[in-house]
Amino acid sequence: MFRVSGEAPESFFSGAGRAAAPTRRLRVASRRPAGAPPVDMAEAEEFLRLFHAENRDSGSLQYRIDRMRYEVETVGTYRHTEAELAFGARVAWRNSARCIGRLYWKSLKVRDLRDVHTVADVAGHCVQHLRQATNGGKIRPVISIFPPDTPSRPAPRIWNEQLIRYAGYERRDGSVLGDPRYRGFTAAVRSFGWHPPREPGAFDVLPLVVETAEEGAHMFALPRDAISEVALRHPDLRWFGALGLRWHAVPVISNMRLSIGGVSYPAAPFNGWYMGTEIGARNLADPGRYDLLPVVAERLGLDTSRPDTLWKDRALVELTRAVQHSFHEAGVTVTDHHTESERFLTHVRREEAAGRKCPADWSWIVPPMSGGQTPVFHRYYDTEPQLPDFFADEEATRRALHGGPPHFS
Numbered sequence: 489m490f491r492v493s494g495e496a497p498e499s500f501f502s503g504a505g506r507a508a509a510p511t512r513r514l515r516v517a518s519r520r521p522a523g524a525p526p527v528d529m530a531e532a533e534e535f536l537r538l539f540h541a542e543n544r545d546s547g548s549l550q551y552r553i554d555r556m557r558y559e560v561e562t563v564g565t566y567r568h569t570e571a572e573l574a575f576g577a578r579v580a581w582r583n584s585a586r587c588i589g590r591l592y593w594k595s596l597k598v599r600d601l602r603d604v605h606t607v608a609d610v611a612g613h614c615v616q617h618l619r620q621a622t623n624g625g626k627i628r629p630v631i632s633i634f635p636p637d638t639p640s641r642p643a644p645r646i647w648n649e650q651l652i653r654y655a656g657y658e659r660r661d662g663s664v665l666g667d668p669r670y671r672g673f674t675a676a677v678r679s680f681g682w683h684p685p686r687e688p689g690a691f692d693v694l695p696l697v698v699e700t701a702e703e704g705a706h707m708f709a710l711p712r713d714a715i716s717e718v719a720l721r722h723p724d725l726r727w728f729g730a731l732g733l734r735w736h737a738v739p740v741i742s743n744m745r746l747s748i749g750g751v752s753y754p755a756a757p758f759n760g761w762y763m764g765t766e767i768g769a770r771n772l773a774d775p776g777r778y779d780l781l782p783v784v785a786e787r788l789g790l791d792t793s794r795p796d797t798l799w800k801d802r803a804l805v806e807l808t809r810a811v812q813h814s815f816h817e818a819g820v821t822v823t824d825h826h827t828e829s830e831r832f833l834t835h836v837r838r839e840e841a842a843g844r845k846c847p848a849d850w851s852w853i854v855p856p857m858s859g860g861q862t863p864v865f866h867r868y869y870d871t872e873p874q875l876p877d878f879f880a881d882e883e884a885t886r887r888a889l890h891g892g893p894p895h896f897s
Contacts, residue, residue: 523564523637523638523639523640523641523642524564524565524636524637524638524639524642524752525564525639526560526564526565526639527560527564527565527566527749527750527751528750529556529557529560529750531749531750531875532556532560532566532749532750532751533553533556534749534875535572535576535748535749535750535875535876536549536552536553536556536572536749537549538579539571539572539575539576540552542575543571543575546571563638563639563640564638564639564640565636565638565639565751566751567602568748568749568751570600572748572749573598573600573602573633573748574598574600576746576748576749576876577596577598577631577633577746577748577756577758577876578593578594578596578598579593579876580746580747580748580876580877580878581593581596581629581631581758581878582839583847583873583874583875583876583877584877584878585847585848585849585852585871585873585877586849586852586853587760587852588763588828588829588831588832588852588853588855588864589760589761589763589823589828589831589832590832590835591831591832591834591835591838592629592760593835595629596629596630596631596758597620597628597629597630597631598631598633599613599617599620599630599631599632599633600633601613601632601633601634601635602633602634602635602636603635604634604635605635605644605700605702606700606703607644607698607699607700607703607705607706608706608708610634610644610646610698610700610755611696611698611706611708613632613634614632614646614651614696614698614740614742614757615710615711615714616632617630617632617651617740617757617759618651618652618710618714618715618716618738618740619713619714621738621740621759622714622716622737622738624819625716625737625818625819625820625821626819626821627737627738627759627760627761627762627820627821629758629759629760629761630740630758630759631746631756631757631758631759632756632757632758633746633753633755633756634753634755634756635753635755636751636752636753636754637751637752637753637754641701642700642701642895642896643752643753643754643755644698644699644700644754644755645698645699645700645754645755645884645887645895645896646696646697646698646699646742646743646755646757647673647697647698647699647705647743647887647888647891647892648673648694648696648697648742648743648888649670649741649742649743649885649888649889650739650740650741650742651696651710651738651740651742651757652693652710652715652736652738652740653667653670653673653693653694654666654667654670654690654691654692654693654694655667655670655674655684655688655692655693655694656668656669656670656671656673656674657671657674657684657688658671658674658675665688665689665690666688666689666690666691666692667690667771667777667778668776668777668778668779669776669777669889670694670889672889672890672891673694673888673889673890673891674694674891675891676890676891676892677694677695677697677707677891680707680891681707682694682695682707682709690732690778691717691733691734691735693710693715693736695707695708695709695710696708696709696710697891699894699895699896700896701896704894704896705894705896715736716736716737716738716820717734717735717736717737718734718735718736718737718814718815718818718820719733719734719814719818720733720734720735720810720811720814721810721813721814721817722806722809722810722813723809723810723813725787725788725806725810727787728787728806728810731780731783731787733772733780733810735762735767735771735772735811737762737815737818737820738759738761739759739760739761739762739766740757740758740759741757741758741759741878742755742757743880743881743884743885743887743888744756744758744878744879744880744881744884745878745879745880745881745884746758746876746878747875747876747877747878747879748875748876749875749876754881754884756878758878761821761822761823762815762821762822762823763822763823763824763825763828763855764808764811764812764815764822764823764824764825765808765824765825765855765856765857767808767811768804768807768808768809768810768811768812768857769804769807769808769855769856769857770856772807772811773803773804773807780803780807781799781800781803781804781807782803784803784806784807785799785800785802785803788802788803788806790802790803804857805857808857812824825855825857825858825862826858826861826862828855829855829862829863829864830863832853832864833863833864836848836869845870845872845874846869846870847869847870847871847872847873847874848869848870848871849869849871850868850869853869883895
């Protein structure tokens with residue numbers, strides 16, 4: 489489907505944040521795509537009123553609304569001030585119904601990268617994001633906001649679901665080495681010219697794919713010093729380390745669209761820190777992912793012949809214990825589902841005290857292990873979406889899982 493053009497050697501990054509040549513170009517856009525539709529002025533005005541209500545020293549609201557209307561009537565969009573952009577990104581986190589870790593929404597570090605347009609610079613700043621967020625193990629919540637979609641110029645796209653994800657190599661018998669969720673993306677980047685390590689493993693970091701209307705899609709190898717990983721060991725089970733498991737330290741979601749006041753930012757990678765169950769009870773345990781519960785259960789000597797022996801539950805606990813223990817031992821920020829549940833309810837109480845609704849998706853807020861033992865299980869939540877917010881687009885999800893088709897083609 490794609491051909492590799494330009495130079496084929498592996499791409500690499502210089503120490504300065506830009507990607508250094510050569511990079512791997514996948515495909516150049518064959519036509520100039522249409523820009524975004526004009527901004528909805530009612531949505532823009534609603535956001536500006538929210539911003540001024542929570543930032544009383546921000547000047548005249550009416551002047552700002554009039555200025556916004558003039559810009560939209562003239563060019564179809566308006567430009568957020570730096571303060572509006574930072575506030576909008578933080579409130580989008582505050583409103584994110586699927587996130588349990590919103591208590592610290594005000595601490596989000598916002599990187600204003602709206603003047604960054606080339607694939608090389610977008611990729612380079614993604615690397616900088618990883619380094620800043622890793623922060624020596626003391627994970628820092630960060631968002632990097634690249635240019636928005638406008639009527640005159642479409643925004644860059646990052647194909648990857650997260651900046652760091654592991655390859656899934658499909659074998660001839662249909663089994664997968666690595667992460668089965670990314671078997672399609674892995675096959676696609678290999679067809680583009682990406683070469684796995686000489687001996688492929690279960691935790692090979694996939695390349696970053698960035699696409700713009702002007703340059704098409706390019707592929708970049710992430711530098712090793714930007715990838716922080718934790719080797720997983722168990723506090724009591726000596727054999728666990730021999731399984732060779734590990735996981736990356738920072739979950740940077742990179743294919744969700746940030747919407748602030750009617751302006752859409754399709755490339756706005758952001759991160760918090762991991763909750764242990766995200767890795768131990770989902771990424772490593774789900775049958776459609778690494779499916780390690782049978783492996784751990786066998787090593788524990790559990791009876792797996794019947795579900796009522798609760799072997800899955802016992803294996804799940806030990807797998808998650810290993811994640812929590814290993815991150816703590818490595819000095820990398822991680823939280824547990826009991827602590828984070830208490831923190832989330834603190835966040836809900838603060839929002840209610842401020843006179844705000846706190847949207848929450850129960851199926852995402854309740855942790856995937858011991859849900860009934862956490863306080864978030866035993867109540868209902870407001871489900872009405874609030875803006876600003878993050879959105880998962882179907883098109884972006886297809887690119888993240890299947891490696892295409894390109895947005896600009």
